[in-house]
Amino acid sequence: MAVLQTNKLEKHFDGVYAIDGLSIEVPKAAITSIIGPNGSGKTTLINVLSGMLDIDGGSIVLDGIRLSRFKSHEIPMYGLTRTFQEVRLFNQMTVLDNILVVLTERNVFSALFERHSNLHFMRTEELLKKINLWEKRNELAGNLSYGQRKLIEIARALAMEAQIYLLDEPFAGLFPEMLKVVVDIVKELKTRGKTVVLIEHNMDLIRELSDYVFVMDSGKLLADGKPNEVLNKREVIEAYLGE
Amino acid sequence: MAYLIHLAILFVIYAILGISLNLVVGYTGLLSVTHAAFFGIGAYIVAILGMQFGLNFFVGLLLGVVVAGIISFLIGFVLSRLGGDYYVLGTVGFNYIVWSVLLNWQEVTRGPLGIPGISRPKLFGLDFTSNLAFLFLAVIILGAIYVFSQSIVTSSFGRVLKAIREDERAINVFGYNTLYYKLTIFMIAAAMAAIAGSLFASYITFISPATFMVMESVFILAIVILGGFANLKGSLLGALFLIFLPEALRFVGFTEDIAAQMRQAVYGLLLVVLMLYRPQGLLGEYKL
Numbered sequence: 437m438a439v440l441q442t443n444k445l446e447k448h449f450d451g452v453y454a455i456d457g458l459s460i461e462v463p464k465a466a467i468t469s470i471i472g473p474n475g476s477g478k479t480t481l482i483n484v485l486s487g488m489l490d491i492d493g494g495s496i497v498l499d500g501i502r503l504s505r506f507k508s509h510e511i512p513m514y515g516l517t518r519t520f521q522e523v524r525l526f527n528q529m530t531v532l533d534n535i536l537v538v539l540t541e542r543n544v545f546s547a548l549f550e551r552h553s554n555l556h557f558m559r560t561e562e563l564l565k566k567i568n569l570w571e572k573r574n575e576l577a578g579n580l581s582y583g584q585r586k587l588i589e590i591a592r593a594l595a596m597e598a599q600i601y602l603l604d605e606p607f608a609g610l611f612p613e614m615l616k617v618v619v620d621i622v623k624e625l626k627t628r629g630k631t632v633v634l635i636e637h638n639m640d641l642i643r644e645l646s647d648y649v650f651v652m653d654s655g656k657l658l659a660d661g662k663p664n665e666v667l668n669k670r671e672v673i674e675a676y677l678g679e
Numbered sequence: 680m681a682y683l684i685h686l687a688i689l690f691v692i693y694a695i696l697g698i699s700l701n702l703v704v705g706y707t708g709l710l711s712v713t714h715a716a717f718f719g720i721g722a723y724i725v726a727i728l729g730m731q732f733g734l735n736f737f738v739g740l741l742l743g744v745v746v747a748g749i750i751s752f753l754i755g756f757v758l759s760r761l762g763g764d765y766y767v768l769g770t771v772g773f774n775y776i777v778w779s780v781l782l783n784w785q786e787v788t789r790g791p792l793g794i795p796g797i798s799r800p801k802l803f804g805l806d807f808t809s810n811l812a813f814l815f816l817a818v819i820i821l822g823a824i825y826v827f828s829q830s831i832v833t834s835s836f837g838r839v840l841k842a843i844r845e846d847e848r849a850i851n852v853f854g855y856n857t858l859y860y861k862l863t864i865f866m867i868a869a870a871m872a873a874i875a876g877s878l879f880a881s882y883i884t885f886i887s888p889a890t891f892m893v894m895e896s897v898f899i900l901a902i903v904i905l906g907g908f909a910n911l912k913g914s915l916l917g918a919l920f921l922i923f924l925p926e927a928l929r930f931v932g933f934t935e936d937i938a939a940q941m942r943q944a945v946y947g948l949l950l951v952v953l954m955l956y957r958p959q960g961l962l963g964e965y966k967l
């Protein structure tokens with residue numbers, strides 16, 4: 437039951453084959469991890485899946501619909517959302533507005549005459565409380581710590597109420613309490629029947645969380661399978677040690 | 680007193696220009712240097728229609744709004760293909776184009792001679808010919824524009840504008856076709872500038888292309904920068920400051936012609952000092 441699939445996907449930057457004939461199938465309502473050494477094309481894959489980069493070859497099948505060219509603003513229509521490895525919040529906006537902005541009206545003319553509703557506000561409150569940042573709601577997002585900003589990214593993705601969540605290293609650089617908050621959120625997504633694609637370097641977390649693992653190397657698929665099988669494979673260990 | 684009314688009217692006109700440009704520059708983060716073009720389009724439409732066809736000021740004003748809206752849509756569409764510094768250069772280019780059309784389309788605009796004798800507004804027996812009555816009209820229009828702008832920036836639409844300013848690629852991923860948002864605010868701001876232009880034409884009663892050059896766009900931008908990005912009250916303050924500054928210079932003892940010459944230099948100096956010590960402007964909420 438693949439909800440998301442790539443077929444011989446290609447993405448090149450000048451001479452660099454960031455994604456090189458990649459075919460994967462992401463199972464529905466499960467946590468799928470994508471691992472691989474630095475520069476192996478993981479973030480590029482998410483950028484392509486979220487329409488931020490055009491595809492150079494192959495195709496993407498989302499929920500049975502074959503896509504070869506699409507715009508990033510259309511991506512939520514397919515029930516897909518993402519976070520950014522480098523944390524891309526709206527820095528000179530309040531924490532509250534960072535969440536509200538993804539909840540409100542998309543149509544230009546309706547948006548002109550809409551203010552956030554009580555419902556939007558309550559949803560924002562709920563999300564910010566979940567990440568323990570409700571008290572910070574009126575601060576500018578850019579003034580918060582790295583970990584706090586990382587949590588807001590997660591909350592913003594949750595606000596999208598998507599079916600598929602692409603999370604690009606959501607745990608990186610987090611202290612233990614914050615890490616636990618994010619781990620719980622990821623687990624909760626799965627229990628709610630959502631599909632999670634997780635990019636992660638921490639092997640313990642991968643073992644703990646993932647149902648399935650894809651290993652990328654130089655844009656290609658190196659191995660895939662259940663976490664315990666994959667992480668013990670010699671070529672996977674070598675790819676990581678070879679860095 | 681008469682002179683104070685004169686300055687107050689100029690203040691109102693430039694406050695409209697500052698507020699509207701702030702919607703584009705301060706809220707949406709599009710560094711536009713072409714506002715004087717729309718200012719000019721509004722002014723010329725009222726002038727030409729009034730002089731050639733005896734059309735009522737208010738009809739001319741509405742037509743100016745429509746024409747500025749259409750032209751800004753086209754310009755905005757072309758500009759949307761440009762990013763960063765190229766966007767700025769593109770806006771400068773459009774200001775030059777509009778200016779040179781005003782200058783060279785002589786059958787319609789009378790070119791460098793300009794259009795004199797533009798009449799003051801009249802409506803249903805109300806006559807805005809006296810400066811005081813004109814000021815009254817101008818303030819009402821400014822008030823309406825301020826309230827409308829305030830409602831825009833506090834709406835869901837306004838929040839998206841700020842997100843575009845902060846990270847357009849990111850807000851895209853959350854389902855916003857940002858091109859529509861940028862075009863809409865660009866058109867709204869252009870329409871407001873055209874309103875300022877129609878007020879200007881009928882107040883001064885003479886217009887020529889020289890008023891609507893790139894320098895004028897820079898001046899309007901200075902109002903926004905000085906008052907502060909993404910703060911409408913700031914733009915009021917910025918306009919107040921820059922309109923009354925020459926008077927202040929005279930007040931502290933400079934003679935009239937020296938004050939006039941000093942003006943530009945002081946504007947420049949102010950901007951540099953401000954960018955060094957308070958880059959978001961006096962009341963601003965956002966740094967470039």
Ligand SMILES: Nc1ncnc2c1ncn2[C@@H]1O[C@H](COP(=O)(O)OP(=O)(O)OP(=O)(O)O)[C@@H](O)[C@H]1O
Nearest residue numbers: 449452454472473474475476477478479480481521
């Ligand atoms: N926008 C871009 N322009 C040019 N090259 C790029 C671009 N994005 C990625 N690359 C290149 O593509 C390759 C894959 O990069 P990518 O960011 O996808 O790796 P990654 O697996 O996410 O690495 P990391 O674990 O360090 O995050 C790298 O060689 C990178 O330099």
Ligand SMILES: [Mg+2]
Nearest residue numbers: 478479480521
């Ligand atoms: Mg990456």
